[in-house]
Amino acid sequence: MKYLFYPGCSLHSTSSAYLDSLHAIEGKLGFELSEVEDWNCCGANEYIALHRIPSYALIARNLALAEEQQNGAQTLVAACSACYVNLARTAKYMGTDKELNARVNDALGAGGMHYTAGSVEVRHILDLMCNKLGACKIKKMVERPLSGLRVAPYYGCMVLRPDPDNRWRDPESPTALEELILATGADLVDFPLRTHCCSGHMPQITTETSLDLIRRLVEGAVKSGADLLITTCPLCQLNIDGYQAQMNKFFGTSYSMPIIFFTQLIGLAFGLSPKAVGIGKEIVSAAPALARIGVKEEAAPVTSRRPPKDTGLPMPRMPKAYGDEL
């Protein structure tokens, strides 16, 4: 299946592991993701805090680009939660609010663009995997079952909520990541805080508040006995992974809870090497947890730094051990 793909800024920088692992598994899943050309940032939840119409216009430029570039693919797939919710909300509101639609298209017109409401369907990659492909199909593709690895799912907020297109049966108690974890053969850990907030952009604003939210999640995951967390959101990954050291210092704790993207876990179950799915880019290393079930990077064969040339002069050789050739 062909899909238009909107990676978003995070996947090009702070969450490159997400992009790498997604590209590593897309072929096997039967997806063909072609990146929307010249996409711009969706503004996350910063631009919309300052301007209303410009923020919708900023997002709608991407929808207009997707409409122009759709080549048999009507679905625009986003991987980042904030990008997904921004694109989905704008597409929805432009369909339901005629005045907004007119204003946004007026603004787009200044750049020679137009978006016809309803021409692009916005979906998240998790929604596509679970609701379109199905976890049982993914289970059949697994080549290396991750049995023994205790994995806790962590959704974050915006993939499930506000759910403008009713993609999920119950946004408060979802089962999508759970199904995927079971499909990979890993052990599912019950993690009640799986839909709670990671504090979003709060580390830059009120650090104490955000560190407390991060502590709740990390402590919850440790107490539920998980080896690692999997997530769908670049910002959740960054907050829980990057701020864990500061959180430990602030609360005097010594937790170590690695968090990776769900696509990385699926890639590992597909038999890909940890490096191919971007393991190693996380700050709290997932390697010890993966080594426990025998998934590790194969050591590169030891080669001498400068192989001897056949044409060169014979070099004097040292006897292997004292007395060998003497």
Add this chain to the structure above:
Amino acid sequence: MDHTPRRLFALIKAGEMEEVLQSNTPWYCVSCYFCMIRCPQEIHITDLMYGLKTLAYQRGYTHNNKATHLSTTFAGYIERYGRAFELGIAARHYLRHPPKDLLGTGRMGTAMILKGRLKFLPERIKGTTQLNKILTRAKELETAL
């Protein structure tokens, strides 16, 4: 947070807009959308919070507010390059509001750079002029409201 969301909405109903726009409550909203799916009246609370933020910002109520500064820094990069530039945003924001745990933040930044997760140069889209034309027109439409 100086007012709880309930009190904030009661203040709006009472017409105390001055007090509402001065409040820092909307700036504490991280848009987790939990309230929105639980609200029995189906009020779009998160969208309302965004609305209050834009009103406060556009009417100049948010001087010396860390959250506004983060948003304006972020928006500046988008308008200039078309994409967000994490290293630039973090550097500018932290120069203006130094983090309390300077060492920890420094360590995190170094780790991010060593892992190849922070780019040193921003990505620029081809259509920056087009994007700015769109945004300028959109801002005109917004002030005309």
